[in-house]
Amino acid sequence: MTTNFEHAEEFFSFLTGKASAALGRRLQRNLKDEGVIITSEQWSLLYYLWIEEGRTQQELAMLTFRDKPSISRLINNLEKLKFVMRVNDKEDKRSNLIFLTKQGRQLRDRCMRGANRTIQEALEGVNYEQMLRAKDTLEHLYANLK
Known part of the structure; x- marks a missing residue:
């Protein structure tokens, strides 16, 4: 079924x-x-690590709808901030598991307050x-x- 929207371009842009x-x-x-200076993209990655640590970069890419280079860049930047660390996967040497550091875990409550206020x-x-x-339409x- 096709639908012709008069203002489809406006909808797409929005x-x-x-x-x-x-x-x-x-x-x-x-x-x-x-008091947390991170990007919204970094927040989305940390969010999934607060739910479950030890995820692969591929899992994080799928969960956040990002490509591999973007996830690598985000993880690199979060490592520089000392919020996450990469650990070689013992079962798959080609893969890294991503864990939170103590500092990364300590961000959770402040970040969730900011996210909840945003929502x-x-x-x-x-x-x-x-x-x-709106949710049904987007799904x-x-x-x-x-």
Whole structure:
């Protein structure tokens, strides 16, 4: 089924640019307010490590929808900040497992406060049904393009 949207270009521009960029900028500002100077991209990688450490770079790439070079760059920068460390996978010598350092673990609470505030600010004035509709629309869009 095809649908002709009169304002499809505006929708595409908003979806791929404005909303995502605004969320990223606000997250970085809210993290800075919590005393954490990292990018929204670095936050997304740390988030998945707070859920489960010892993930491979490939797993992190899939979870964050990034390519391998981007994940390597993010991990390199987080290593320089001493928030993560690479450990050779004993079962697969070609692979690295990514673990949080003590400093990386200590960031969790401050980062989650900043992220939760960002979500609250983004959803201000949006009721639950609107949020579910938007989520369903984005999931449908993603499924179509997968």
